[in-house]
Amino acid sequence: MIGRDRQVAGGIRRRMVVAAAMMMTAAAAVGVLPVSAGSAAAQEARKGGTLSIILQPEPVTLTPSTNMAQPTQVVAGNIFDGLVAYDFDLKPKPALAERWEVAPDGLTITFHLRSGVKWHDGKPFSAADVKWSLENIWKTIHPRNKSLFENVTQVDTPDDSTVILRLSKPSLPILSVLNGVGAPILPKHLYEGTDILNNPYNNKPVGTGPFVFKEWKRGEYVELARNPDYWEAGKPYLDRLLFRIIPDAAARAAAIEKGEIQYAPYNPVPFRDAERLSKLPRLKVDTRGYEWLSPLLYLDFNVENQYLKDVRVRRAIAHAIDRAALAKIVWFGYAKPAISPVPSSLVTFHNAKLPQYPFDVKKAEALLDEAGFKRDANGVRFTLTHDFLPYGDDYRRTGEFLKQALKRVGIEVTIRSQDSAAFIKRVYVDRDFDFAISYNNAFPDPQIGVVRAFWSGWLGTGTPWTNGSGYRNARADALIQEAGVEGDPAKRVAEFNEFQDIVLGDVPSLPLLELNFFSVYSADLQGIVEQGDQVYSSLKNARFVDAPKAN
């Protein structure tokens, strides 16, 4: 309780300072004066209030060191600050690092850290924490980062606020993963010498972020409180974040509608309900804030299948699918047709001048005829089995959509459903499938989330969400390898352009849709979506413009 009292005292002290500067606002925050909605003072920087947030499903842990599940990252983004954050164009902007330099040869990256930053337990944050986290987490146990930090041979900390990464080969994608969940910095003084995976602080995290962990009541909520010593003066605005666990979608929709929940990220309700909620004046539905993830829905063809090994058949299937209709009907417009495995949100790398597969049933039929698969008496050319990622009805309906689309060109499809463990084993381990739907987050650099679906080095490893099609192309492999260690950004773009050209020509994996996740939040809130990695970042800019509703 001592820690808690200290925080409360800190909060009061801060309020007094603010009150001196801005009487009206501060008075409103402590509830002395009622402020009418929309008044100028309230619009400026209203402080205080509890923000209730949907957390779905309940996380397994609250520290994003090995478990990269979405709910873990949604909470952790508020507790852990990263070296940088990302704007809507996915460019890094300062956070714990005030500035950074990459040497022209790409072999040295220097970070200059903000000074005076404190961990939530009062200990000072320093370069040693970054060095320790890099060596013990990013490079070793963090599932996405291992390959990116592989070439970091040495980390120097000449003083408490400088970190120098020395690399054997350049690794530019590092600069795309340095936010609080992509490269989490954990307190060395609490983790050093312990079993990192079972450290008790994993479930009562201590970070440097704008909100301090208070309580996790399993099955009910995770509570965070304002960090009064946060390095960014005046922030955060809110007193408390309450992440509530509501497993039922209908109950979530009702809670949002009633105003009990004011912020709900990650598709909290079915698409059709989102449509309905977006029409209510009190609520906003927003698809921004997910740019850092760039989720892509794709169709993996098993290139060892007797029909699908023929590239003409794969191209025919690509022509037979009306991706605009798929986006509109199955995904209710919360998606847009994808034309490249590199999503268009990766502005630097996305190449729009590529082989295209417009919806064209005649062309599809012609390609299948050319491949020698004629229609039989029943109009069937051949039969394929389809497996869909068992992540919910949207994926099942995508499978049903494909079944009907391919029926039109004479391909009979049998849909097979299974649980996610069986799906992963079937597609990535046993390779006992014909074609399957799945989705991957691309992240800001193709090296992180895109090339894994095409690099032959993943074959035989059984790693989920890697090369599912069984594709092998020496040139594509070479380009992936080169771009991984290329120090010149312009050359990397050229390499990725050629890469996209090759894999779209061969279509071992057909990009279907760029998915748009959405958040629902109260119109009373401001500053909810301010950056490209918002959902995995903090709500330090969030504030109520109206008096928050009582809970």
Added chain:
Amino acid sequence: MALPDTASLPPTRTDFRDRTVGRLLRRPSALVGLILLAGILAMAGFADIAFPGDPLDMAGTPLLRPGDAAEFPLGTDMMGRDLASGIFHGARVSLLIGGVAALVSLVIGIGIGALSGYYGGRVDRALMRVTELFQTIPPFLFTLALVAILQPSIATITTAIGITSWSGLARLVRAEVLRLRNSELAQASIILGASDARIIFLHILPNTLAPVIVSASILVATAILTESSLSFLGLGDPNVVSWGGMVGAGRETIRTDPHVAAIPGVAIVIAVLALNLLGDGLNDVLNGKGERR
């Protein structure tokens, strides 16, 4: 164990049938059940004539309400599939699953019950332990597990429901057989040197028919419900239309377009109600309560 003489003298077949059907038709609830069931059977039979296309086809604008468009009298679901076509074709799948699953559990249940009751002793003890094993596992969870392991298709769903729902029937048949085993009829046959199989099939089983028929109608109803629940949880066969699958698909739009889930839901209610009414009627008639009314 003194039994009334009439019980040991089975009525002739035509007698049994005529009287049963006649008495059944005189009971309003059973009559309603029969009519509803006949309607569902007709829907299943004429599905291809009434709705010749593929019921999974995305035929129209998604989420039409009933009455919005003449060609879709019951509206469309979120993929633009015709709900009326789904109801007709779904009747087929639901009845097929209900019927075959009931048949599977009848064969297992009667088989185990008859052997257990007739032979008694060690056979009885062994078979009843197995039956108890099946009885202790909640049948729905058991079915769920089986379907999840075998992967959902019509065949696996039907088999799984059949395998998990026979235990009650087995105990019922065993009790009946145990009673008849010691009746004068069976004793006489044994003295005359009839084979066990002949006694079981010709003399004992026909006399257990009444309770078996009643539970069969309930078994079909339960099987339809179980299949619906499985489909609702996403463990249906995605390649065919079933009523449960339609309810499951409509669940997401229940706030905005309740008809997508409600229409197939009503179909399930009617089918299960029809079978239950029929079962009740049969129960009353076959146990002779009908005459005393």
